[in-house]
Amino acid sequence: DIQLTQSPSFLSASVGDRVTITCRASQGIASYLAWYQQKPGKAPKLLIYSASTLQSGVPSRFRGSGSGAEFTLTISSLQPDDFATYYCQLLNSHPRITFGPGTKVDIK
Amino acid sequence: QLQLQESGPGLVKPSETLSLICTVSGGSISSSSYYWGWIRQPPGKGLEWIGSISYSGNTYYNPSLSSRVTMSVDTSKNQFSLKVPSVTAADTAIYYCARLRGGAAGSDYWGQGALVTVSS
Numbered sequence: 001d002i003q004l005t006q007s008p009s010f011l012s013a014s015v016g017d018r019v020t021i022t023c024r025a026s027q028g029i030a031s032y033l034a035w036y037q038q039k040p041g042k043a044p045k046l047l048i049y050s051a052s053t054l055q056s057g058v059p060s061r062f063r064g065s066g067s068g069a070e071f072t073l074t075i076s077s078l079q080p081d082d083f084a085t086y087y088c089q090l091l092n093s094h095p096r097i098t099f100g101p102g103t104k105v106d107i108k
Numbered sequence: 109q110l111q112l113q114e115s116g117p118g119l120v121k122p123s124e125t126l127s128l129i130c131t132v133s134g135g136s137i138s139s140s141s142y143y144w145g146w147i148r149q150p151p152g153k154g155l156e157w158i159g160s161i162s163y164s165g166n167t168y169y170n171p172s173l174s175s176r177v178t179m180s181v182d183t184s185k186n187q188f189s190l191k192v193p194s195v196t197a198a199d200t201a202i203y204y205c206a207r208l209r210g211g212a213a214g215s216d217y218w219g220q221g222a223l224v225t226v227s228s
Binding site: 001030031032033034036038042043044045046049050051055087089091092094095096097098099100101102 | 143145147154155156157160162168170171204206208209210211212213214215216218219220221
C-alpha cells in the first residue's frame with residue numbers, strides 16, 4: 001500500500017507569511033493528489049485537486065505543485081482565515097482513498 | 109447546490125451496530141460520474157476513509173475495516189448508508205459522508221458530520 005507523509009506536522013506562522021506544506025508518497029502517484037483545509041468543528045474543504053488545479057471558489061493564494069512522489073501546498077500570504085489543519089489525499093486508486101496525517105497551521 | 113446530511117444515533121452501546129444514513133439533496137445520487145463515501149475522524153485525530161459506493165451498489169472498503177463495514181445505496185430515496193457492527197470505543201468519531209469525483213478530482217461536497225459516541 002502507498003503511504004502518505006506530511007511535513008511539518010505543525011507549524012506556527014504569522015499573517016502575511018508564505019507557508020509551504022509538503023506531502024510525500026511512498027511511491028510515484030503521478031498527479032493523483034488533492035489538498036483539503038479543515039477548521040475545528042467543520043468538514044474538510046477541497047482546495048486543490050489533480051495536484052495543482054485550484055477548486056472553484058478557492059482563493060488564488062493557495063497553490064499546489066508537484067508530481068510523482070513529492071507535492072507541496074503553498075499559501076502565498078497567510079490570512080487569518082487560513083489557520084487550520086491541512087490534509088493531502090491520495091487518489092490513484094479511486095474510489096479507494098487515503099489521507100495524509102495532516103499539518104496544523106497555528107498563529108505565531 | 110448539492111447538500112449531504114448525515115443522520116443516525118449519536119450514542120451507541122459497545123457491541124451494538126452503528127448505523128448512519130447520508131441523504132443527498134439538490135442533485136441525484138444516480139450518476140455514474142461519482143462515488144459516495146464515508147470518512148471518519150476520531151476526536152483530535154486525522155481523517156480515515158471507511159468506504160465508497162456507486163449508485164449501482166459497487167462497494168470498496170478500507171482493508172482495515174472491510175470485515176466490519178457494510179455500505180448500501182437507496183436511489184429511490186437519494187440516500188446511502190453505513191453499518192458497523194460490534195462497535196467498541198475505538199469507533200467513536202465524527203462520521204462524514206462525501207461525494208467523490210472521478211480520477212484525481214477529489215471530494216467536493218461533504219456533509220457536516222455526525223458525532224457517534226460508543227459508550228454504555
